[in-house]
Amino acid sequence: MVRIAHISDSHLGSSLFQLIERREDARKCLGKAVDMAMRHSPDILVHTGDLFHTPFPMPDDTNFVVGLLKELNDNVTVIVLQGNHDIPYGYRHAQSPIWLLENAGLLQSTGESDNRELSIDVDGKEVKLHLISWTRDRKFERYLNSMNSTGDITLLFSHHIPIDYDKLPARYDYVGCGHAHNFRIDEENNVGRPGSTCVVDWKREMGGSRKLIIADIDTSGIEFTTEKLNDVREFKFHTGLDITGMNSHEANDAIKGWLSSLSPKKKGQPIIIMNVNGIVTPETESGIERNGIIEYGEKRLEPLFLHIEPNWEVAGPAPVSLTEPLNVETSLKEYLHYSEHASADKVLDELRKVSGGG
Ligand SMILES: [Mn+2]
Structure with missing residues (x-):
């Protein structure tokens, strides 16, 4: 049996709302995900790309990764793909930071190229790995057609899969991808996507989940185990308060009402985000006491950051x-x-x- 631990999209260097604390959070989230993965003693630890948020990471992020990878057990094969955020597009002579880490012997990736075939031995079984870093859709399909060697177990890891999963070749025992930041397993086609290790873009990720994927693969089939990856920061989301038809008093009360219903576990720490939807009159809108609401929420909840997303529409004059x-x-x-x-x-x-x- 071959055990794969799969994580993705750590975006080190990203900082939600430009909060400096989030840079540290992103590192902690990656550290936590790797710890969780290693507790399962995998044969292969794969990160399917966007390890960094930028192809020019700050030394604190690079140093963190070097330290983390150096700590890993020698028995685990570490694969990290280059995601679209790890590749310096449009810069001359610029190289991906993933290649630097590969050259330092800390991981295996696609090198100077965007694809690679690799064979490793796991308990006497030949495991064939097809790796595709971020690339153009047409190149992805070309690689998929040209990389057709198989082993006892054959795996595809690609940052992104730009085709329908049921169009993937049948030769793969497991296909691991990243790019989208929400967890998904397609058991029909043996495709897994863990989602990001931390909250990167709340608007796109709200409502989804992130998980560590453990795939146990045998010639007879595959068995999945998943573990939830919670961000190290406490988040409180309100996906959509609807203030349609409310006057400004009612709208203010409704927004404050949600804030007063919260009881964060870690006081003084959470990030609180509320989406406010609906269609209101100009009078209601002008009577929404944004500053008062923020002040109320900050006093009550001591958040790291409180954000009210004004998603409502204002109705124009009625005919x-x-x-x-x-x-x-x-x-x-x-x-x-x-x-x-x-x-x-x-x-x-x-x-x-x-x-x-x-
Ligand atoms: Mn990403």
Whole structure:
């Protein structure tokens, strides 16, 4: 049996909302994921790319990775692909930081190229690895056709899979990918995607999950074990409060109401994000006390960061429809009603005087 531990998309150097604390968090999340993976004593530890958020990582991030990889057991084969974030596109003579780590003997990747075939021996079994770093879709398909050697066990690791999973060749016992930051296993086609090791982009990742994937592969089949990868930072998400039809008081109360319902485990630490949706009038919008709400939430919850995402829409002026266009008084009444004119009664009185009516 060959045991694979699969993680992906650690984005070291990313910092949500430009919070400097998140850079440290991203490192801790990777460290935690690797620890969890190694507790399963895998034969192969694979990271399917975007180890770094930028192809020019800061020394603190590079040093962290070097330290982490040096600690690993010699018996584990470490594969790290180059993701789209690890490759310096558009720069002349620039090289991926993954290649540097590969040259230092800390991992195996696709080198100067974007694909590679590799054979390793696990307990007398030949394991064939097809590696594809981030590349153009057409090149991916070309590599898929040209890399057709098989072993006792044959694996494909690619940062991204730009084709339908059921179009993948049948020769693979397991296909591991990354790129999208949410967990997914397709048991039909033996494809696994762990998701990112930390929260990188809350808008795209909200509602999804991240997991360590352990794949036990035998000539007879594959067995999956997964473990949840929680971010080291506590997050509180509200996916969508709807304030449609509310006046500003009700909207303020609804937003504060959610904040008051929270009880973070780690006080003084969480990141709190609330999506506020709906269609409101300009009056409601102008009456939403953004500063007051933020102040209230910060006092109560002591977050690292509190973000209210203003996702609501403001309804434009409603069209006035007149039931009797030729009746001046009715039409004026209706117009005044629609426009909520403050001195409507006075205007109507004046109209009656002018028209000589009672
Ligand atoms: Mn990524």
